[in-house]
Amino acid sequence: MQLRLEDVWFSYRNPVDVLRGVNIAFSSGEVTMVLGRSGSGKTTLLKVAAGLLKPKRGRVVAVDDSGVELSDPRIGYIPQGIGVVGNMSVLENVLLGAFDRSPKAWALLGRFPREEVERAEEVLELLGLGDVVWKRARELSGGQKQRVAIARSLMHGSELVLADEFVSQLDPLTTIEVLELVRKLRSRGVGFAITTHDVHLVPRYADRVAVLREGRVVLEGEAGSIAPEDLVRAL
C-alpha cells in the first residue's frame, strides 16, 4: 500500500500556508523519516496524511500495490504525546485497535471476541509487553508507551503507521530499542512514516528520507543515497 500526498496545501485559520504544495509518498514495508526544524510543518503533514486535517488544495490518496485506489486504507497514527489512554489497561488500549471489526454493542460494554483478546496478548508478547498487560497505561515508561501505541496499530492491522516525533522524548538507548522494533516490523510488511529532527538516526533506520522546510519538501530520496551532510544543510 502506498499513501500519496499530491500537491497538498494547508493553512490553519491564519493566511500563512503551513504546507505549500507537498508531494510525498509513504509505502508499507518501508520506513520513511521526515526531517525538519520546529515549525517546518511536520506535524501538520502527518495530520493531513492521517486524514485528521483536510488539505486546502491537492489530495491525499491511498493505493494498493497494483495502483488501485483504496477507500478504507488501514492507517495508524501515533501523535507526539503517544495517544494512549492513561486510565485504561494496556490490554484495553490495544483492543481499541480491534474495535471497528468487533461487535459494536459488546465492545462498548468492554467485551471483545475471544480471538481478538488472544491476538492482542500475542502482539503484546511480541513487543515485550507481556508483563504489563493489566497495568494502566499511565504507569508505563515512555518506551513502553511507545510500544503500546505500536501494538495498537498492529492490532488495528495498520499497513502504515504515521508517527509524530516518534522517538524525540526517549533516551538514546530506548530510542534504539524502539527503532529496532520498527525495523523488525518493517520486515513483516508494516510501513512507518516518522517525523524527527534527529539526522543521526537516518542512515541506520530509514529507507527513505525527506526534508521539510517552510512547508515544502526540499529534499527527498533513498536514505542510502543522501549523505548526512546534505541533510543537515537542507535543514
Added chain:
Amino acid sequence: MRARTLPRPPQRPPFGLLTQLLLALITLALLFRFGAFDPSVISRLGNLPAFVAEMLPPDPRPMPTLVLSMLETVMIAFAGTTIAVAFSVPLALLSTRSLFGPQVTVPLRFLLSAIRTVPAIIWALIFVVTVGFGPLAGVLGTAMYSTGYLSKLLYEAFDAVDREVLEAARVMRVGKLAEMRYVVIPEAANYILSQSLFMFEYNVRASAILGALCGVVGLKPSYPAVSRDGVFPLAPSLDTVGFHALSVWDTAAALSKTTSSPELAQRSDPFRLPSSVGSAVRLGYLRSWVEGNADPEVERAAESFVRELEAKGFEVVEAELPDHELFRRYWYFIRRAEASEVHEHWVLERPEDYGPDVRRMLEEGLRIRAVDYVRAMRMREVLRDAVESVLRELDALVLPASPITAPEAGLAKVKVGGREVDVYSALLSFTMPFNLTGHPAIVLPYTLSSEGLPISMQLVGRYMRDHELLAVALAVERALDLKRRFKELRVRTSVPSS
C-alpha cells in the same frame, strides 16, 4: 506549531499593585455600605464569645432526632445526585466540542445553563405539583439542578481531554461511541468521580433546606410568650410569633429557645415534656362551631379525629363557647383599627402603593370609632375569661384548623355551610378566636381531602400554659401516629393540577 516565532507580549503580573488596591478599596466601600463599620455593630462584637459559649458544650439530647433528619437529608442528596450523574454524563458528552459540532453543543450548553439558573428549591416546588410534597420532590429537584450544574463541570473536563489521544483513536475510525467510551470517559474518569462527589456534598447542604418543604405542624404560642421585637407590626395587640415545623417536638424546641418567659423556656423544653399523658387527657370538641359551619369533608374528618382519640383512650367531651361570630366582630375592630394606626402615614401619603384590598381595609380602619375599639378590647377580656373557664375543666379544645381546605388561588368567595363567605374570613374563622384571646394553639396535619389537600386539626390550650398544650399535642401525635401517617399521605397523593 508556529510558522515563525512571534515576539512575546511583555510579561505583566496578573494582578498589579494598582488592581489589588482597587479591589481592596471596593471591598471596604461595600463593607461600609453594608454597615460593617457602624459603631453599634462594632460594640456588639463582644456578643460573639458569648454566642460561642452558648454552643459549648453541645447539647447531646437532640442528637437522635438530628441524626435521623440528617440521614433523610443525605438520602435525598444521594438519590438526587445519582440520577444527576446518570443524566449528566451523556449530556456532557453531547456538549463536548471535540466530539460534536456547534450545532449540537451550542443549543445543549444553552439548555444546561437555563436549567442551572433555576435553583434546586424552585425545581422541587415544580415537582411538588406532580409528585406531591415530600422527599421525592426534593430528590427530583436536586436531580434537575444538579444535572445542569454537573453537566457543565463534566463537559469542561471532557473538553480538556488531550486532543491527540482522541485523534489517535479517530484515525482508526472507531466511531463516536467508542471515542466516548474508550477515550473521553476513561481520560476524564477522575474528574467525573471528583465532580460527582463534590455535587453530592453540595446537595447534602442544599437538601437541608428542601426537607423543610414537608413542614406542616404550626404552633401559635400564647400572645406574650414570644417577643415581637423585630417583627413589622400588623396589629400589635394581636401579632404573635409562631412556628411551622415537622413535628410537635420541633415546635416545642423552637418555643423553648425563643420564649421570653423563663418558666416557659424551661417547661416547654421538649426533653422535659412528659412522654405519656394519654389516658388522663380530657379534650373538649367544639361541635357547635363546626357543625354546619364547615366543609362537610372537614366536618367528617373532625368527627373521625374525635372517634380515633376516644379509641386511643382520650376522654373527649363536647365544649361550648360563645358564637364565633362574636369573636370575629371584636377581632375585626381591633385588627382594622390597629393596622390602620400602624399604616396611617403611608396609607394617607401613598395610597396607590397598596393593593386595592389592603388599601380598602386600611381606609376602613381609619374610620373605626375609638368607642368601638375600646369596647372590643374590653370584650376581648370577657371572651378570654370565657375560654379560660371552659379550659378549667379541660386539657385542650379540639376543632379543625380551618372550616375549608386550601382554596384555589385567586378565589374570592367560597361556600361554607350553604352560605357564601369570603375566602379570607373563612380561612381564619377557627383560628382567629384564639388569636383574639391570646390562647396558645397548635395545628396538626391529620388527613387529606378527596382532592388531596391537607386537613388539619387544632388543639387550644390554657393561657400561658403552652407546655401543657405541647404535652397534649405530643400525646395525640404519638397515639394517632400522625407523623408517619401524614408523611405517607403526602408522598402518595399529588396536588391536583387545576
